Amino acid sequence: MSLKIYNTMSREKEPFQTIEPGQVRMYVCGPTVYAKAHVGHAMSSLVFDVIRRYLEYRGYEVRHVMNYTDVDDKVILRAKELGVDPLELAKRFADQYDQHLKDLNIEPAQVKPKVSEEIDQIITMVSGLIEKGFAYDVDGDVYFRVARDEDYGRLSGRDLEDMRAGARLEVDQRKEDPGDFALWKAAKEGEPSWASPWGQGRPGWHIECSAMNLHHLGEQIDIHGGGNDLIFPHHENEIAQSESYTGKVFARFWVHNGMMQLAGEDMSKSTGNVYAIDDFLEEHEGDVLRMVVLNGSYRSPLIFNDEVVNHAERALERLRNGLRPALAEDSAAKDMGEELAQAAQKARREFEEAMDDDFNTSGALSHIFELVKAVNQARDAGASESDLTLGQSVIRELAGVLGLRLDEGTSAGHEAAPFIQMLVDVREELREIEQWQLADSIRDRLTSLGVSVEDQKDGTVWRFQ
Numbered sequence: 001m002s003l004k005i006y007n008t009m010s011r012e013k014e015p016f017q018t019i020e021p022g023q024v025r026m027y028v029c030g031p032t033v034y035a036k037a038h039v040g041h042a043m044s045s046l047v048f049d050v051i052r053r054y055l056e057y058r059g060y061e062v063r064h065v066m067n068y069t070d071v072d073d074k075v076i077l078r079a080k081e082l083g084v085d086p087l088e089l090a091k092r093f094a095d096q097y098d099q100h101l102k103d104l105n106i107e108p109a110q111v112k113p114k115v116s117e118e119i120d121q122i123i124t125m126v127s128g129l130i131e132k133g134f135a136y137d138v139d140g141d142v143y144f145r146v147a148r149d150e151d152y153g154r155l156s157g158r159d160l161e162d163m164r165a166g167a168r169l170e171v172d173q174r175k176e177d178p179g180d181f182a183l184w185k186a187a188k189e190g191e192p193s194w195a196s197p198w199g200q201g202r203p204g205w206h207i208e209c210s211a212m213n214l215h216h217l218g219e220q221i222d223i224h225g226g227g228n229d230l231i232f233p234h235h236e237n238e239i240a241q242s243e244s245y246t247g248k249v250f251a252r253f254w255v256h257n258g259m260m261q262l263a264g265e266d267m268s269k270s271t272g273n274v275y276a277i278d279d280f281l282e283e284h285e286g287d288v289l290r291m292v293v294l295n296g297s298y299r300s301p302l303i304f305n306d307e308v309v310n311h312a313e314r315a316l317e318r319l320r321n322g323l324r325p326a327l328a329e330d331s332a333a334k335d336m337g338e339e340l341a342q343a344a345q346k347a348r349r350e351f352e353e354a355m356d357d358d359f360n361t362s363g364a365l366s367h368i369f370e371l372v373k374a375v376n377q378a379r380d381a382g383a384s385e386s387d388l389t390l391g392q393s394v395i396r397e398l399a400g401v402l403g404l405r406l407d408e409g410t411s412a413g414h415e416a417a418p419f420i421q422m423l424v425d426v427r428e429e430l431r432e433i434e435q436w437q438l439a440d441s442i443r444d445r446l447t448s449l450g451v452s453v454e455d456q457k458d459g460t461v462w463r464f465q
Contacts, residue, residue: 003058003356005223006299008231008254009155013358018222019252024055024062025217027251029209029226029234030112032069033093034078038274039289039304040227040260041097042104046290047257047298048225049106049403054355057401065216066109067209068094070116071202076191086192087116100277104286105403111216115208119194122203122211125245126183126196134244138174140186140199146179149240155254156232181237183207206237213242213250224251228258228299229266258300266301275304284309287404291316294361294402315365320406322372322395326385327421336383340374340391347371351398361402368398420451424462427453 003016018024028048031041052062070090079086101108126142129135135144146152146160153160160179182204187193193200213221235254242250259266262275280289291312296302347367354363375391399406423442430439443453453462
């Protein structure tokens with residue numbers, strides 16, 4: 001099965017083909033850095049980290065660009081409220097997000113441009129759009145002519161006439177058309193600004209990503225990603241600007257992640273419905289949040305609550321249980337290594353089939369869990385360390401493709417294993433002398449600590465839950 005990706009533009013899964021064989025150019029819209037980032041921002045970064053990792057696992061060389069919006073109305077307003085320089089405020093939160101990416105084991109983009117560092121490219125692009133007749137200058141503001149783009153609205157499926165009639169369109173009598181959007185904004189007192197052919201000013205929101213794409217990835221890219229809240233107007237306007245400027249199809253695949261929801265509402269800094277990343281990381285390890293995302297479909301809304309987080313923690317521990325050492329020095333059974341090799345081969349094949357189906361991470365995880373089950377059963381049956389090695393190496397490898405750091409959580413379990421075994425042995429002795437109450441109390445206590453104890457006809461086995 002070849003890789004298929006859902007394309008927002010066509011609204012269907014399409015075979016993944018790149019502009020250049022073996023090369024992927026991927027641009028992902030990053031955060032507007034004016035406040036603490038929340039776990040919804042992390043969800044988007046985690047989704048595209050997994051996409052990048054799987055593409056690299058499949059042999060592609062991925063050039064990944066993620067921007068920081070550090071020049072924006074929200075940044076300026078927040079800086080004014082705090083009495084600080086807007087660019088200094090933005091740098092603080094961009095640096096903080098960079099640290100979050102490290103804490104969450106997200107591979108950094110090769111390029112992380114900021115609007116404030118791309119002004120020359122933005123001015124060049126705006127000038128080109130004016131020269132081509134796609135934009136016009138009014139008193140230092142520059143607007144894009146949406147009527148010149150015959151395909152405007154095809155990504156979001158919106159009709160231009162309906163958009164003109166919509167109540168949310170910005171009202172400005174100087175515009176030729178109410179749907180026209182700003183490429184450049186004339187300077188206002190107290191705002192950061194730069195010299196341009198139209199006077200002092202700053203970029204509009206949408207032009208930044210088009211200019212950064214062109215600068216760092218070229219006229220055409222393979223994947224453009226971001227949250228589905230960006231489909232309109234941001235990505236729609238990016239298409240209009242870029243394709244009007246170059247005369248070429250901008251992106252081959254438009255990939256959008258769903259929104260993370262807290263208390264049934266999309267997370268948003270503007271509404272205050274947020275759970276900050278640093279607050280989460282104070283209580284949980286980064287892989288727990290990654291597991292929350294992996295357990296769902298990247299395109300669907302993701303409910304975030306204590307129950308979901310607790311489920312993710314248990315699932316993460318189940319994966320790590322597959323890496324526990326053998327209970328015996330030498331194998332007591334025949335051909336256990338061969339059986340595990342077959343189970344590992346099956347898990348890899350089914351993992352790839354799931355991921356090839358539009359990055360079905362929950363399906364891919366289920367196949368890793370099947371391999372974990374096979375490893376645990378072999379261990380309980382007396383498999384040696386060498387028997388377990390292949391199965392465990394594949395567990396590590398496939399989990400690593402999803403960005404999980406399983407070995408970081410296994411050392412404590414390995415250290416505890418001898419003591420747990422000692423308690424299980426004591427319980428066995430108590431059962432032999434019919435001290436049922438004491439034996440049950442040991443079992444119950446181990447269960448409360450996350451250790452499952454199971455009595456079988458050949459003896460008692462235990463595992464982390």
